[in-house]
Amino acid sequence: MKKETLRLDVNNMMDAMIGAGYGISADQLNAVAPLAAQAAEDFRRNRGTGMMGWSELPYQDVSEILELAKQIRARFRYFVLLGIGGSALGPIAIQQALNHMRYNELPDEKRNGPKFYVEDNVDPERMKQLFDVIDPAQTCFNVITKSGSTSETMSQYLIVNKLLTERLGDRAAEHIVATTDREKGNLIRLARREGYRTLVIPASVGGRFSELSPVGLLAAAVCGIDIRQLLAGAAYMDELCAGNDLFANPALMAAATQYLAMKNGKTISVMMPYADSLKYMSDWYAQLWGESLGKRYALDGSVVNAGQTPVKALGVTDQHSQVQLYTEGPFDKVVTFLGVDEYREHVDIPDGAAEIPAVNFLCGHSLNELIKAEQFATAYALTSAHRMNCTITLPSVNAFTIGQLLQFFEIQTAYVGSMLGINTFDQPGVEAGKNATYALLGRPGYDEKRAELAAAPKPDERFIL
Amino acid sequence: MKKETLRLDVNNMMDAMIGAGYGISADQLNAVAPLAAQAAEDFRRNRGTGMMGWSELPYQDVSEILELAKQIRARFRYFVLLGIGGSALGPIAIQQALNHMRYNELPDEKRNGPKFYVEDNVDPERMKQLFDVIDPAQTCFNVITKSGSTSETMSQYLIVNKLLTERLGDRAAEHIVATTDREKGNLIRLARREGYRTLVIPASVGGRFSELSPVGLLAAAVCGIDIRQLLAGAAYMDELCAGNDLFANPALMAAATQYLAMKNGKTISVMMPYADSLKYMSDWYAQLWGESLGKRYALDGSVVNAGQTPVKALGVTDQHSQVQLYTEGPFDKVVTFLGVDEYREHVDIPDGAAEIPAVNFLCGHSLNELIKAEQFATAYALTSAHRMNCTITLPSVNAFTIGQLLQFFEIQTAYVGSMLGINTFDQPGVEAGKNATYALLGRPGYDEKRAELAAAPKPDERFIL
Numbered sequence: 005m006k007k008e009t010l011r012l013d014v015n016n017m018m019d020a021m022i023g024a025g026y027g028i029s030a031d032q033l034n035a036v037a038p039l040a041a042q043a044a045e046d047f048r049r050n051r052g053t054g055m056m057g058w059s060e061l062p063y064q065d066v067s068e069i070l071e072l073a074k075q076i077r078a079r080f081r082y083f084v085l086l087g088i089g090g091s092a093l094g095p096i097a098i099q100q101a102l103n104h105m106r107y108n109e110l111p112d113e114k115r116n117g118p119k120f121y122v123e124d125n126v127d128p129e130r131m132k133q134l135f136d137v138i139d140p141a142q143t144c145f146n147v148i149t150k151s152g153s154t155s156e157t158m159s160q161y162l163i164v165n166k167l168l169t170e171r172l173g174d175r176a177a178e179h180i181v182a183t184t185d186r187e188k189g190n191l192i193r194l195a196r197r198e199g200y201r202t203l204v205i206p207a208s209v210g211g212r213f214s215e216l217s218p219v220g221l222l223a224a225a226v227c228g229i230d231i232r233q234l235l236a237g238a239a240y241m242d243e244l245c246a247g248n249d250l251f252a253n254p255a256l257m258a259a260a261t262q263y264l265a266m267k268n269g270k271t272i273s274v275m276m277p278y279a280d281s282l283k284y285m286s287d288w289y290a291q292l293w294g295e296s297l298g299k300r301y302a303l304d305g306s307v308v309n310a311g312q313t314p315v316k317a318l319g320v321t322d323q324h325s326q327v328q329l330y331t332e333g334p335f336d337k338v339v340t341f342l343g344v345d346e347y348r349e350h351v352d353i354p355d356g357a358a359e360i361p362a363v364n365f366l367c368g369h370s371l372n373e374l375i376k377a378e379q380f381a382t383a384y385a386l387t388s389a390h391r392m393n394c395t396i397t398l399p400s401v402n403a404f405t406i407g408q409l410l411q412f413f414e415i416q417t418a419y420v421g422s423m424l425g426i427n428t429f430d431q432p433g434v435e436a437g438k439n440a441t442y443a444l445l446g447r448p449g450y451d452e453k454r455a456e457l458a459a460a461p462k463p464d465e466r467f468i469l
Numbered sequence: 470m471k472k473e474t475l476r477l478d479v480n481n482m483m484d485a486m487i488g489a490g491y492g493i494s495a496d497q498l499n500a501v502a503p504l505a506a507q508a509a510e511d512f513r514r515n516r517g518t519g520m521m522g523w524s525e526l527p528y529q530d531v532s533e534i535l536e537l538a539k540q541i542r543a544r545f546r547y548f549v550l551l552g553i554g555g556s557a558l559g560p561i562a563i564q565q566a567l568n569h570m571r572y573n574e575l576p577d578e579k580r581n582g583p584k585f586y587v588e589d590n591v592d593p594e595r596m597k598q599l600f601d602v603i604d605p606a607q608t609c610f611n612v613i614t615k616s617g618s619t620s621e622t623m624s625q626y627l628i629v630n631k632l633l634t635e636r637l638g639d640r641a642a643e644h645i646v647a648t649t650d651r652e653k654g655n656l657i658r659l660a661r662r663e664g665y666r667t668l669v670i671p672a673s674v675g676g677r678f679s680e681l682s683p684v685g686l687l688a689a690a691v692c693g694i695d696i697r698q699l700l701a702g703a704a705y706m707d708e709l710c711a712g713n714d715l716f717a718n719p720a721l722m723a724a725a726t727q728y729l730a731m732k733n734g735k736t737i738s739v740m741m742p743y744a745d746s747l748k749y750m751s752d753w754y755a756q757l758w759g760e761s762l763g764k765r766y767a768l769d770g771s772v773v774n775a776g777q778t779p780v781k782a783l784g785v786t787d788q789h790s791q792v793q794l795y796t797e798g799p800f801d802k803v804v805t806f807l808g809v810d811e812y813r814e815h816v817d818i819p820d821g822a823a824e825i826p827a828v829n830f831l832c833g834h835s836l837n838e839l840i841k842a843e844q845f846a847t848a849y850a851l852t853s854a855h856r857m858n859c860t861i862t863l864p865s866v867n868a869f870t871i872g873q874l875l876q877f878f879e880i881q882t883a884y885v886g887s888m889l890g891i892n893t894f895d896q897p898g899v900e901a902g903k904n905a906t907y908a909l910l911g912r913p914g915y916d917e918k919r920a921e922l923a924a925a926p927k928p929d930e931r932f933i934l
Contacts, residue, residue, distance in 0.1 A: 324554025
C-alpha cells in the first residue's frame with residue numbers, strides 16, 4: 005500500500021506564478037542550489053551529534069514510555085503537564101491535531117484517556133483556576149524541564165508538590181513524573197530525593213526540537229495517541245529528505261525558497277492551516293522558526309540580526325481578520341498554507357433559503373467543499389496580488405502524517421539555519437531577561453545585575469499617561 | 470472614589486531610553502504633533518457619522534439586550550455564537566478576560582451562565598464535534614452577520630436550522646437569535662420569515678468595531694458579564710481621549726508613537742499581555758489593526774501598501790518562544806505589553822528545595838511577583854537591546870477597565886488611519902478571495918470569475934514535491 009505522504013507546492017513562490025520580480029526567478033533558484041546542497045550535506049554530516057540529537061528521535065525505543073503511559077491511564081483521571089516553551093507547544097499541537105477538539109469536555113466513556121491540561125504560564129489566576137476543575141488526588145503531574153532551572157516550571161512544581169504533600173502525605177511522589185536530563189540539573193536531584201518516576205530528555209535535544217522525545221511522547225501516549233505511528237511518520241520524512249537535490253528533497257526545496265524569500269525582504273512568515281486541528285502547529289512552528297533563526301551573530305562572529313517573524317493565522321477564520329492586510333499591505337511576508345485532502349468528518353450544507361440566491365448557492369455543497377474552496381480562493385487572491393505563498397497538504401490528519409510534518413519543519417529549519425550561517429540550536433538572547441528576573445527576585449550571585457537595574461535611566465513622567 | 474484608569478507608558482519608544490537613533494527623538498515627536506492634532510480633530514468632527522457609529526456605542530441603551538439575555542439565561546444550558554471575524558473575536562476576548570478561564574468545564578452551580586461556544590470556522594471536524602458536547606434542544610444559537618451574506622455564518626445557520634427543525638419542529642425558531650442589520654440583507658429576511666428574535670447592528674458600525682454593539686454585548690450579558698460597566702469604561706476612555714494634545718490624550722500619544730515607529734521601519738506590532746485573561750485581546754486587536762491599516766491605496770488614490778502586521782504573543786509563555794527573536798533578530802518590531810497591577814488571585818511559591826539555591830530563591834515569593842518581575846525583565850531586555858516597546862497597564866481586569874481598553878484601541882486605530890491618510894473603515898482586499906469562492910461554488914453571476922480561474926497559469930509539476 006502506498007504510504008500517505010505530505011505534499012509541498014512552492015509554485016506560488018515563483019515569478020512564473022506571481023509575476024516577474026515579485027517572486028523567485030529560475031536563475032535565483034539555480035544559483036542557490038549549491039548552498040542548499042551544502043546545507044543538506046552539513047545536516048547529514050552532523051546529524052545525531054552536538055545539539056542535533058533530535059534527528060535520531062524517530063528511531064528511539066518507546067517501550068518505557070508506553071508502559072508508563074499505560075499505568076497513568078489506568079490510575080489517573082487528570083494528566084497535567086507543567087512545562088513551558090518547547091515542553092508545552094508540541095504537546096498542545098499534537099493533542100489538538102489528533103484528539104477530539106473538545107476532548108476535556110467529552111463524557112468519560114467517549115474520551116481517549118485522562119483529561120489533559122498543559123500549564124505553560126505562571127499567571128496566578130490561571131494556576132488557581134486549574135484547581136477548580138481538577139482533583140489533585142486523581143491527577144498525575146508531569147514536570148518537564150531539562151535543566152531544572154526553568155523558574156516558571158520549578159515554581160509550579162513547588163506549588164503542586166506542597167499541595168500533594170498536604171493532601172496525600174508520602175504518596176505525593178506517586179503523582180509526579182519528572183521529564184528531565186539524565187543526571188544534570190535541579191529536577192533530577194529533586195526526583196531522586198523524592199523518588200519520582202523519571203523520563204530522560206537526551207542531552208543533545210534542545211527544547212524546541214524535543215516534541216518527539218519523552219517530552220511530547222508521554223503526554224501523547226497518555227491521551228491515547230499512537231506514538232509509534234508518529235515516529236514512523238517522522239522516520240519516513242527523514243528518508244524523503246535525504247538528498248542534496250532541491251527537486252527531490254521537499255524540506256530542502258522549502259528551505260531554499262524560504263531562504264530566498266528572506267533575502268528578498270520577506271521578514272514575516274505566516275503559517276495558515278485550513279483546519280482547526282492544525283491550529284496549534286503554528287504555535288509550535290513559531291518557536292521552532294523564531295528561536296532557531298532569530299540570531300544577532302553569524303557563526304563567523306559578524307552581526308547579522310537574522311530571523312523571520314512567525315505569524316499564526318487560521319483559515320478560513322483569519323480571512324475575516326488578516327487577509328486584507330496580506331493582500332494589500334506591505335510586500336513583506338510569505339504565507340505557508342497547511343491543507344488537508346480528506347477531513348475526518350463530512351458535513352453537508354442543507355437547503356433552507358431557496359428564495360435567496362445569495363445564500364442558496366451554498367446549499368447542496370458541504371463544509372468540506374466550502375473550506376477547500378476558500379483555501380484555494382485565498383491562495384489565488386494572494387497570488388493575483390503578487391504575494392509569495394506555498395502550500396503543504398496532508399492527505400489526512402493522523403499520527404503518521406503529523407509525524408512527517410514535525411520532522412519536515414525541523415529539517416527545514418536546520419537547513420535554513422545552515423544556509424544563513426548561524427547557530428540554529430542556541431538561544432543566547434533569552435539570558436538578559438532571565439538574569440534580570442533573577443536579580444529582581446534576589447537570587448544569590450546576581451548583585452551586579454541588581455546594581456545595573458538600579459542604575460538604569462528613570463522613565464520620564466511626561467510619557468506616562 | 471477615584472476611577473480605575475488604564476496607564477500608558479511610552480518611555481521605551483523614545484531615544485532617551487533605548488538609545489539615540491533606535492527610537493523616537495524629541496524632535497520627531499514635536500514634528501508629528503500637528504498631524505496628530507489633526508487626526509484628533511478629524512475624529513471629533515466625524516464621530517458618529519459614516520462608518521464611525523462605533524464612537525457612540527458607549528452611550529447606547531442596553532435594556533433590550535439585558536432583557537433578552539435574562540430570558541436566555543433562564544431557559545438555555547448552552548449558548549452558541551455563529552459568526553466570524555469581528556462577530557467572534559470580541560466575544561472571545563471579553564469572555565476570556567472576565568469569566569473563569571475554564572468556564573465551560575465548571576460545574577453548573579459555579580458557572581456564571583450557559584456554557585458558551587464561539588464557532589468562527591467552517592471546518593467540518595469542528596462543526597461535527599461541537600454536537601458531541603452540546604444538546605441542540607437546550608441551546609440558543611446567536612447568528613451574527615450584518616449583511617447576511619457571510620458564507621461561513623450562513624452555512625452554519627443552514628446546518629443548525631435544519632437540525633433544530635428536525636428535532637423541534639415549529640419550536641426551532643425559539644432557539645435562534647439573529648443579530649444583523651435593521652432592514653438590509655439576507656439574515657433579516659430569514660429572521661422575518663421564521664420569526665426569530667433579532668438584535669440590530671447599526672449600519673454605521675463595521676465588524677471589527679462592533680464588540681460594544683449587540684454583537685458582543687448579548688453574549689457577554691448571557692455569560693453574566695456586567696455590560697453596563699463595559700460601556701461605562703468605554704465612555705470614560707472616550708472622555709480621556711478628547712483633546713488634541715499628545716501629552717494629555719493617551720490614545721493620541723499611542724497613535725503618534727506607533728505612527729512614527731511605522732515610519733521608522735517597524736513593520737510588525739507585537740501585542741504581549743502578561744495575563745492569560747488578556748490573551749485573546751491580541752486576536753481582537755490583530756483584526757482591528759491589521760484590517761484597518763493594511764491598505765493598498767491612500768485616500769488620495771496613490772498606492773501606499775500601508776499597514777503593520779500584528780503578532781500575538783503571551784507573557785511569560787512566549788519568552789520561551791519569541792523573545793530570542795525579539796531581542797536579537799531584525800529591528801522591525803514594536804512590542805506592546807499589557808500588564809496588570811492587581812491579579813484577581815494570589816498564589817504563593819512555597820518551600821521545597823532548601824538545598825538547591827538555584828531553585829530556592831523562588832520560595833517565599835509568589836506567582837504574582839514572578840510574572841511581574843518577568844514582565845519588567847523582558848521590557849528591560851528589549852530596551853537594553855534597543856528595541857521599541859511600550860506598556861499599557863490595567864489596575865485590575867474588570868468590565869470597567871476592559872471597556873476602556875477596547876475603546877482605547879479603537880480610537881488609537883482611527884487616529885493612526887487618519888495620520889496615514891487611508892480609509893480605516895473599509896476592507897476592499899477581501900473581495901478577491903470571496904469572489905473566487907463564489908465562482909468555485911457556482912454562485913450565479915460569477916461566470917466571468919470562473920472563466921478567469923480556468924484561464925489561470927497551471928502549476929509546474931516540478932515544484933510539487
